[in-house]
Amino acid sequence: MNDHEHFMRRAIALAANAPDLPFGALIVDGDSGTILSEGWNKTSLNPMWHGEIDAINGLASSGVVIEGKSLVLYTTAEPCPMCQAAILWSGIETVVFGTSIRSLQRLGWRQIDILAEEVIRRSPGWNCTLIDGVLEQDCDDLFQKAMLQRVSFE
Numbered sequence: 319m320n321d322h323e324h325f326m327r328r329a330i331a332l333a334a335n336a337p338d339l340p341f342g343a344l345i346v347d348g349d350s351g352t353i354l355s356e357g358w359n360k361t362s363l364n365p366m367w368h369g370e371i372d373a374i375n376g377l378a379s380s381g382v383v384i385e386g387k388s389l390v391l392y393t394t395a396e397p398c399p400m401c402q403a404a405i406l407w408s409g410i411e412t413v414v415f416g417t418s419i420r421s422l423q424r425l426g427w428r429q430i431d432i433l434a435e436e437v438i439r440r441s442p443g444w445n446c447t448l449i450d451g452v453l454e455q456d457c458d459d460l461f462q463k464a465m466l467q468r469v470s471f472e
């Protein structure tokens with residue numbers, strides 16, 4: 319298992335905290351491999367509290383000095399435009415995700431139709447590398463299962 323898969327497994331484990339909305343995220347120091355913060359979707363408390371926002375807030379309130387660090391964010395799903403903008407503002411260099419927004423839409427998830435790469439493309443001078451499709455099938459399965467559960471309760 320490579321590092322990306324290792325940390326994506328952790329994002330999947332974090333997503334289990336929100337089985338109906340399995341968006342798990344963590345931020346890692348890319349040089350040392352230290353996990354700096356972890357989060358998951360808490361939109362039942364606040365509609366903006368996406369998994370990525372939870373991890374970013376956790377890092378901001380941890381007191382860890384981030385200057386000079388190469389931050390990598392792992393998330394079970396491609397960041398929405400709100401999260402991708404927050405990622406740019408946070409200086410996170412690399413985002414690694416599992417499921418794509420297109421896959422989520424295919425599985426029936428309501429998503430804002432702006433891809434993370436489009437947010438970056440429209441932000442010249444802001445640097446962020448996207449790495450997609452890490453443990454994609456495992457992540458897709460999480461979202462498919464959550465959607466099937468949801469439909470069966472309707």
Ligand SMILES: Nc1nc2[nH]cnc2c(=O)[nH]1
Nearest residue numbers: 341359368369395396397
């Ligand atoms: N990536 C991502 N997309 C979402 N769409 C709705 N909630 C979330 C979330 O927490 N993360």
